[in-house]
Amino acid sequence: MTIIHNLGFPRIGARRELKFALESYWKGESSQEQLLAVGAQLRSTHWQQQSALDWVPVGDFSFYDQVLDMSFTLGNLPERVQDFHGASLDNYFRVARGRSAPSEAGHACCAGVAAGEMTKWFDTNYHYIVPEFSASTTFELDASRLLEQLNEARAQGVRAKPVIIGPVTYLALGKAKDDSNRLELLERLLPVYAQLLNALAAEGVQWVQVDEPILVTDLEASWQQALRQSYQYLQRCPLRILLASYFGALLDNKALAAQLPVAGLHVDACSNRDDAQQLIDLLPADKVLSLGVISGRNVWKSDLHATLDWLEPLAQRLGERLWLAPSCSLLHVPVDLDSEHQLDAEVKSWLAFARQKLHELQILGQALNHGRASVQAELTANAAALAARRNSPRVHRPEVQAAVAAITPAMGQRNRPYAQRAPLQAAHLQLPAYPTTTIGSFPQTADIRRTRSDFKAGRIDSSTYESAMRAEIARCVREQEALGLDVLVHGEAERNDMVEYFGEQLQGYAFSQSGWVQSYGSRCVKPPILFGDIARPQAMTVQWICHAQSLTSKPMKGMLTGPVTLLNWSFVRDDQPRSTTCKQLALAIREEVLDLEKAGIRIIQIDEAALREGLPLRKSLWQEYLSWAIDSFRICANGVQDRTQIHTHMCYSEFNDIIAAIAQMDADVITIETSRSDMELLDAFEHFEYPNEIGPGVYDIHSPNIPTQEHMVHLMQQAARRIPAQRLWVNPDCGLKTRQWSEVIPALQAMVSAAASLRQSMD
Ligand code: GLN
Ligand code: ZN
Numbered sequence: 001m002t003i004i005h006n007l008g009f010p011r012i013g014a015r016r017e018l019k020f021a022l023e024s025y026w027k028g029e030s031s032q033e034q035l036l037a038v039g040a041q042l043r044s045t046h047w048q049q050q051s052a053l054d055w056v057p058v059g060d061f062s063f064y065d066q067v068l069d070m071s072f073t074l075g076n077l078p079e080r081v082q083d084f085h086g087a088s089l090d091n092y093f094r095v096a097r098g099r100s101a102p103s104e105a106g107h108a109c110c111a112g113v114a115a116g117e118m119t120k121w122f123d124t125n126y127h128y129i130v131p132e133f134s135a136s137t138t139f140e141l142d143a144s145r146l147l148e149q150l151n152e153a154r155a156q157g158v159r160a161k162p163v164i165i166g167p168v169t170y171l172a173l174g175k176a177k178d179d180s181n182r183l184e185l186l187e188r189l190l191p192v193y194a195q196l197l198n199a200l201a202a203e204g205v206q207w208v209q210v211d212e213p214i215l216v217t218d219l220e221a222s223w224q225q226a227l228r229q230s231y232q233y234l235q236r237c238p239l240r241i242l243l244a245s246y247f248g249a250l251l252d253n254k255a256l257a258a259q260l261p262v263a264g265l266h267v268d269a270c271s272n273r274d275d276a277q278q279l280i281d282l283l284p285a286d287k288v289l290s291l292g293v294i295s296g297r298n299v300w301k302s303d304l305h306a307t308l309d310w311l312e313p314l315a316q317r318l319g320e321r322l323w324l325a326p327s328c329s330l331l332h333v334p335v336d337l338d339s340e341h342q343l344d345a346e347v348k349s350w351l352a353f354a355r356q357k358l359h360e361l362q363i364l365g366q367a368l369n370h371g372r373a374s375v376q377a378e379l380t381a382n383a384a385a386l387a388a389r390r391n392s393p394r395v396h397r398p399e400v401q402a403a404v405a406a407i408t409p410a411m412g413q414r415n416r417p418y419a420q421r422a423p424l425q426a427a428h429l430q431l432p433a434y435p436t437t438t439i440g441s442f443p444q445t446a447d448i449r450r451t452r453s454d455f456k457a458g459r460i461d462s463s464t465y466e467s468a469m470r471a472e473i474a475r476c477v478r479e480q481e482a483l484g485l486d487v488l489v490h491g492e493a494e495r496n497d498m499v500e501y502f503g504e505q506l507q508g509y510a511f512s513q514s515g516w517v518q519s520y521g522s523r524c525v526k527p528p529i530l531f532g533d534i535a536r537p538q539a540m541t542v543q544w545i546c547h548a549q550s551l552t553s554k555p556m557k558g559m560l561t562g563p564v565t566l567l568n569w570s571f572v573r574d575d576q577p578r579s580t581t582c583k584q585l586a587l588a589i590r591e592e593v594l595d596l597e598k599a600g601i602r603i604i605q606i607d608e609a610a611l612r613e614g615l616p617l618r619k620s621l622w623q624e625y626l627s628w629a630i631d632s633f634r635i636c637a638n639g640v641q642d643r644t645q646i647h648t649h650m651c652y653s654e655f656n657d658i659i660a661a662i663a664q665m666d667a668d669v670i671t672i673e674t675s676r677s678d679m680e681l682l683d684a685f686e687h688f689e690y691p692n693e694i695g696p697g698v699y700d701i702h703s704p705n706i707p708t709q710e711h712m713v714h715l716m717q718q719a720a721r722r723i724p725a726q727r728l729w730v731n732p733d734c735g736l737k738t739r740q741w742s743e744v745i746p747a748l749q750a751m752v753s754a755a756a757s758l759r760q761s762m763d
Helices: 017-026 032-049 066-073 088-097 102-106 144-155 167-173 182-202 221-234 251-259 273-282 304-321 354-370 372-391 398-405 418-429 446-456 462-483 542-550 563-568 578-598 619-637 656-664 680-687 709-722 741-762
Strands: 056-058 118-120 127-129 160-165 207-211 240-244 264-268 288-294 322-326 507-510 517-520 523-525 529-535 557-561 603-607 645-650 669-672 693-696
Touching (some): 017 032, 032 088, 056 144, 066 088, 066 127, 066 144, 066 167, 127 517, 144 160, 144 182, 160 167, 167 221, 221 240, 221 251, 251 264, 264 322, 273 288, 273 304, 304 322, 398 578, 418 645, 446 462, 462 542, 462 741, 529 578, 542 557, 542 578, 557 578, 563 578, 563 619, 578 603, 578 619, 603 619, 619 645, 619 656, 680 709, 693 709, 709 741
Parallel strands (some): 160 207, 240 264, 264 288, 557 603, 603 645
Antiparallel strands (some): 118 127, 517 523
16 A cells, blocks of 8 residues: 655645734734634644645644744754743744744843844745754753644544654754854754654654755765764654655765665655666665655646556555655645636646645555556546646747747857947946946835736726826936936836736736745745746836836836746746746847837846756756856847946845856846845955956845945945956845835935945045
């Protein structure tokens, strides 16, 4: 009998119940009991929805983040919150976000604290709270959360398999604040893990899922050794460990993983089936092998027939030892396709969200255990949906495929190198030294949001909408003129989101109503679904930008989202390589770039905010990704005349390892986030001589604080030590849409004055 199970279920709720409950608690509008009740209700619903499984995950529910949960389970709390006397959930929120509910602020000990650092969970768009370590870190078990949820599950008849993060991944994801070697903490950590496993065993737990996704990354010998040491130590615990790896293939860690003394191993069999196949031969004959055969990362129906063709001989061979699951936790997909009532019906028939994916798993289990005939109707329906998708003219547009095939290297190449373009652009643009600009968006007021949603819902007609947007653009231009900025923007009032705005106007994209995926804490994103060949039926931004340009004689930037960012922030098709999809997006954006240029726009900014996050987990795969990603950017940007200036923007600060690739994009100007790091990140530019112009952000737009002129001058002076002043721009870190006008005006005033004083000090 093949066993079916799940690694984790989305906790936010099909209607984002957890988000609303959390935010209401944090505002002081509801009690902790109410919040706890919503949590219990969600867990119970989710367990019911997984009741067809042989093993159901418990402990995957979290009020904020599963890594932070683990820190609390292990008693690893940052020192700054250790004197807290209130409810532990409040302390948990203090670490998560700097503060909890307002009632909690009344405690003398409980004013706001620095929130824990947040970073991306492997190569997903989920963000976890980074565990903090130092040489003196100690651990102390607090199993209460897990045991309570376990009892709750038992009471509801759930076949519970508790889920925890493994010790090596836990250490690897954290940061030592004092430069100590966090691996040295392993000896202190393992006894606490053993206590935890013993406590679970004492409750009668048979299987525990221990997540070690670190196994799909490049591991130094010391980390490999830590894995061996950990599982040798933990094998004494009287329960069975299912060691789970996900988000990629094991590759060179395969033999290591196969030999760890655990009862079972879960691997991602979606990303690299050959790798999983090879593992089978390495695995000792007493171990369970759990194959992640349903992708936990995309929204497409699986090919059940093809999966069964692969699995049937394996099931014969492995018998009871074969388990099936999604490739990773379903945290990374929306909850329920059945709640979509407005999604394009044809596209909808090709999709599967979390609940539908579990249903697929159930069909596979049935087919293996009782023969394909026992689920004939389901298999036939699945095959029909896949065939419809394969043959749909909405997916395949021969003219788009022909255009991609016809891409030539010349299309990604400017006519002259930067050094020869720069004087042409200078003559065309007439800018002062240290030119000032912003990254694109201006504050999105409640008025703007309302106008957009009224228009979407049909409450106002298009001419009312357009005049409201034009008025907003005019306001934005007026403010920028008054501030004395050198290169203006139209302010992006018409955009709700930098990906969705373009997706809505491109053919090949569909949108869900409630396809939310947790990004961090209570925050969710709703990635658009890229299902087909991409075409641009008409210009997407030209009328807005031209209107803005007509209101000023200063250069107005045309503002676009780049192909790599459109790709990385969408659910993309799985029936062709990502690189092909990216090239299609590049061609569509290229048309827009050329239309803007034709309309007289002199500067075009193409944002690639998400370029870095598409980097594969394995370094050996970086070059391939960077090569097609950079090519795509070049194709979209570099068809312009030499006097047209191309800008790009990236909002993160780790550049060291990809700086050469970024230089190859050959954008005339790159604006980046730097203000928080005191220009430290410009170190990358010291070792690598970046050839073009740079605008290192001097205004931290993530903070309500207004930077002073002196501070910004100081930051620019730091920058001028590494980059010649003639190639520097002065701008904020990122777009201003989340700020208030009352913050933005004084901050930009100070920024413009800072530029003026820098110019003076040049002569
Ligand atoms: N142009 C966009 C804006 O200003 C860029 C946003 C981003 O980089 N995330 O809002
Ligand atoms: Zn940005």
